[in-house]
Amino acid sequence: MWLFSCVRAAQVSFAQVIHCSWVKIWLILKISGSKSIKVQIQRRRTLENVILRQQLQQARDELERRVEEHAAELSRAKALSEHEIAEREAAVEEVKESRRQVLDILESITDAFLALDTSWRFTYVNRNAAKFLGKKKEQLLFRYIWDVFPEAFGSTFSREFERAVEQKVPVMFEEFYPPLNKWFEVHAYPYKSGLTIYFRDVTVRKKIEKQHEQLLSQVKQQHRHAEKLAKEAKQRSSELEAIFNALADPVIIYDAEGVLVRANPAAVKAYGLDPVHAGRKAMARSMRVRFSDGRAAGEEELASSRALRGEHVIGERFIYSDATGKDVIAEVSSTPIVYDDKVVGVVSIWHDVTVREQLLGQVERQRQNARELAIAFERERDTLETIMENTNAQIAYLDAQFNFVLVNSAYEKGSGHARAELIGRNHFELFPNAENEAIFRRVRDTGERVEFKAKPFEFVDQPWRGATYWDWTLTPIKDTPGHVIGLVLSLVDVTDSIRARQLSDALNSINAEINSTLDFSEIMTRVVIDSAKNMGSEGGVVLLREVDRWVVGYTYGFPPEITGTKLTDDEARHATVAASTGKPVAVDDTSNDERVNRKVMEKYGTRSILTVPLIVRHDVIGALCFCYRSSSISFTETQIDFANKLATSVSLSLENARLYAAERNIADTLQEALLILPEQVDGVVFGHLYRSATEAAKVGGDFYDIFELEHDRVGIIIGDVSGKGLEAAALTSIVKNTIKAHAYEGGTPALIMAKANDLVAKTSPADIFVTVFFGILDTKTGKLTYCSAGHPPALIKRSTGHVDALGTQSPVIGAFTMINYASGKVILETGDVLVLYTDGIIEARCNREFFGEKRLVEAVKALRPTSPQEMPGALFNEVMHCTGGKLSDDIALLCVSLDRGVTV
Structure with a gap:
């Protein structure tokens, strides 16, 4: 280890040392030659030790030398560090001083300066920046810029700042900031820690520039105008020169x-x-x-x-x-x-004027002749006017430009304008009509007479008159050379006869409409709208009699808020008179007729009113009123007759509606009684639903029931009687109660169904029949014995999700007597649900096809998990979704499962 340490200290690799030793060992072995291996090894080790000691000594010397050099370097470095520290401290002070100077400069400049870090937070804001931005410094520093100025986010400000940071390039732009109502010139410079922004308020400059642009535009415009004037002056000078010459x-x-x-x-x-x-x-x-x-x-x-x-x-x-x-x-x-x-x-x-003076003499002589001719013409004119005034036709004479020259009294009355308003005026200024004007021009240009029968016309300035109808001829008047110099227009008003036919057709149409429903409210709504439109009235009101008051029930052309308003006999004087006399009351001018209350008429702007009583069984139940507001009109016998006949039809329809309502009330009560099920039945859990196709057909033939029998058994019924109304409800009660009665006596569903069939077939009309499913469920074993008499097949949704359809079928009941019926059997397991329904489900229309049994099976299969109580509503929603919320027949649903606390 010591050797290894020395080698490392000497910065010589161990491999180098080994390499050198083995070289020398190899030389020794070469020299020794034949000596024994042992001696050679000993000598090699001795030689190796000597060499290692020499190399280690060299390494130690090298290490000491390097240590001394390093110590000297450290000494020099220390001296340099102290100097550098002093320099750095001085530099820091200089930097601080520079920073203070920079801050002083930034605070003193008149422009705004601020800095943002990489997180878009304010790190510095000078005084003018805070002033320009309308904030205090403490409201800005370290705040997220887009929180402080949210309106600027997504604007040119944010886009340009982000570009400067992302592309590391300075940006410069000018932008208007609406919240401050100012223009800013902005310079942004990115740096490593964020973004510095220099900006200033250039609003005044922008305004001056805008004013300058406006002035420049005005100058240019004035210059162009001056050029135009000069050009026009030159042109006018040329024109004047040409005119002069x-x-x-x-x-x-x-x-x-x-x-x-x-x-x-x-x-x-x-x-x-x-x-x-x-x-x-x-x-x-x-x-x-x-x-x-x-x-x-x-x-x-x-x-x-x-x-x-x-x-x-x-x-x-x-x-x-x-x-x-x-x-x-x-x-x-x-x-x-x-x-x-x-x-x-x-x-x-x-x-x-020489020639003119000569002609004046001639003119004077001709004028004298003209005076004599005028006297003769006046005599002829008087004769013509006498003829015109004694004819029933409306006659007008027009010049070739279609200006009125002469009209008779009948035309004056029929046109709705005084004679003074007509003479000298152009026909098509008063009565604009492009088609008629084209006809007039054709007659004038060709000189050929035209004739029309029952031609419609609407007076633009008299809209209350509605469409009018005229038989008319247009005859050209020609001078001696054959030029058309005028036109004679002859008119016969056939509006009354046309309207009589139209009102008769309208009455038939309204009768068909009100007879198509038995709903009182719908009848009155249709009557007041359709009759008012056909009468050409601007408002219609149905007043209903309640004790000693008249109540506004239905309106047309009046504000909806008047509905429900109660009027006394005096306030509704016109209705009171109609009720007391039993006859129509026609008031042409409400401002001068004692049969109306003038204040009420003025309040609603009514100038003419026609009122007819609504009488049912000699009792006045209301009044139908037609109101005209634009102007007073004279009611024709045709209008009064239409209103009177309409009132009779409405009264009959209302009586029918009353009788129907009474019958439906009885049937509704019976239907509700037939659809009431017990809140619970021991041993089973069930859910049910009934929906009628329409409110008017609310009383249908669908029915169901579930009831307890002896020995842990439950009876289940669902059926559908053909037909609607009270008769169907009565037969439903018979079928349901007959099956229940025989079920209490005992017997199979098939036997019970046969007995019910015999009774229904004998007591009901031949065209009435009933489809019924009746089953008896043993709640202990789950065994269901059933008989399906022409009824859509019942379904069983198994707990596994599979859906079975019960197949045993028998004929409908009520069609024939002495018919054999068959019973079927099936086991309801825990979690299974019996699904019973009427044909309104499978015959519901989905676009152009039925909902069908296949779609019903898929819908039942898709319901999971669903309890029997929830299943009817879920299936009904599926049907409504498919049909777009419309039903073509009543729907009844009954779902039953064993009460063992399991849903599927």
């Missing part, structure tokens, strides 16, 4: 001295002078201008001279000589050109 009337422009400076081609042609070569001579002197009375006009009296003095001369008549020397009558208009409140020129326009 194209005017047929002479136009002359004078300067402020009255010297002609420009004339249009018409002026050059009329005066025979070229203004460019006129030597600035006043043309007026060469035109021999005179007044209309022939007196010569002095230069100062000319229109142009007066305009130079600021006067506007319009249409003043002068006579002048044209280039040919011919006298021309002209109307002269001269207007001063004003600039900076000074007249700098004059524009004169000379309009030749």
Whole structure:
């Protein structure tokens, strides 16, 4: 070990030492030659010891040398460390001082500075950063930045900070922070321990930039506008130049001295002078201008001279000589050109009215002739108006632009507009209709007469009138050359006859609807809506009579909150009158009729009302009211007759509903009695469920029962009687009680079923039959003896999960007498459940197919673990899920198992 230690100290490998020794040993052996092996070994060991001692001495010397060198190095290092420590302490102080200076600088700068660690927590916040962020330093330091400013998370702030940290690159951006309503310029620099952020509030700069942009935009817009104006001015100048040159009337422009400076081609042609070569001579002197009375006009009296003095001369008549020397009558208009409140020129326009003056004479003569013709026309017009006023047709004469020229009183009344509102107005402004306008244009353009029968029309400005129907003709009036100059429109209102037919059809439809249900509420709801729509009324109300009050029961077109409102006889005066007389009450104007309470009518905005009593067995049970709010209307005999007949139909339907309700109440009571099961039966656990297909068909033929028999036996019944209602419920009671009675007497299920069949077949109609399953369960042995008379096969869900269907079947009961029935037997084990059901389960419609026995077996098999009490509800939910919540037949379910505390 000591050798090994020395070798290590000398930093010489042991392998080196061994290698060297064996070399020398090998030399000695070579020299010794023939000496014995023993002597050789002794000598080898001696030589080896000598060599080892020499090498160890060398190693010790080397080790001592290195120790001395190391000690010297340690001494030097100590001296250096003391110096370095002093330097480091000085450096630390410098760093601290620098840090204080940096912090002072950071606190004194006007911009904001903060630092975040790698966990996004504040490690430093200067004074301005806290100020800008609206927080105190202690509210920020060591807090998670996104907790303090959650609105910034996911924004440009968080995205840019994360990019700086992930990519190790500085980022710079500007962003608006809504919570502080400020813009920030942000510089972020990543470092090993986090992120330093320098930012400043640039909101003012941003606002100035925005204002600058807005100003720049305004300047650009103004510049574009100025360019546009300049372009338009240039265009207008060109247009004015073209107009100036194209005017047929002479136009002359004078300067402020009255010297002609420009004339249009018409002026050059009329005066025979070229203004460019006129030597600035006043043309007026060469035109021999005179007044209309022939007196010569002095230069100062000319229109142009007066305009130079600021006067506007319009249409003043002068006579002048044209280039040919011919006298021309002209109307002269001269207007001063004003600039900076000074007249700098004059524009004169000379309009030749010579021909017009000649024509005026002719016109005057023709006017006299026209007066004479007008007198003759007035006589003919009076004759035409007399004819028009004495016809039942509504007649209007229109010009070629379809403006009213003449209407008779019948048209005035039928249009809903006074004659003064019609004359001069366009037909299609008052009565817009694209189809009719196209017809009018075709007649005007082709000159061909058209005729229509019962053509519908709706008055846009009179919506309360609803659809109206008209027989009408449109006849063109032509002048001598054959041009259409007007149209005669002849109308006959056939609305009453059309509506009578429509209301008759509507009454048949409503009768069919209300006769399709026996529910009082549904009848009244349908009646008030459908009848009000067909009557074209804006509101409908059914008032129900309760003791000495009228109660708002059903409404259409009124706020729902008025339902249930009670009215006194005086408040519902119209209903009271209808009830006392037994006749309809038609009030055309509620503001002036004592048969209504005006305050009530005003409250609900009713201007016309038709009320008919609802009478059942000579007793008034209510009243049906039709209300019109837009305007007052005059009720027709057709409307009153419709309402009266409707009230009779409704009264009969309500009586039928009352009788049905009484019958259903009896049947419901009987049905409930037939479906009541005992709370418990010794030896078995059971669950049951019954659901009717609809509320109206609530009384069905499905039934079930479970009851105790002697000797630990239990009777189980489920069945389905064909038909609904009271008759089915009565037969159900007979079948159920017959089977129970015979079961108490004893006998097999088959024998009991045969007895029940004979009784039902003899006492029930031929078209009535019953499907029944009856079983007797021995609760001790689990033996079930049963008879299934045409009933869907019962199922047994075994505790293993397997489902068995009971196969023994017999005919239905009630169809024929003297029929043999068969009994089947099966064992119910502990945990097995007997599942009984009616055909409403398997015949439920799932889209286009039945729910079926196969789907039922799968549903029963899938129920685990489920107790007999829970199984009926679970199976019913499966059926409803498949059918979308709809049933086509009643459903009855009865599940039974032995009471041994086991569920499957």
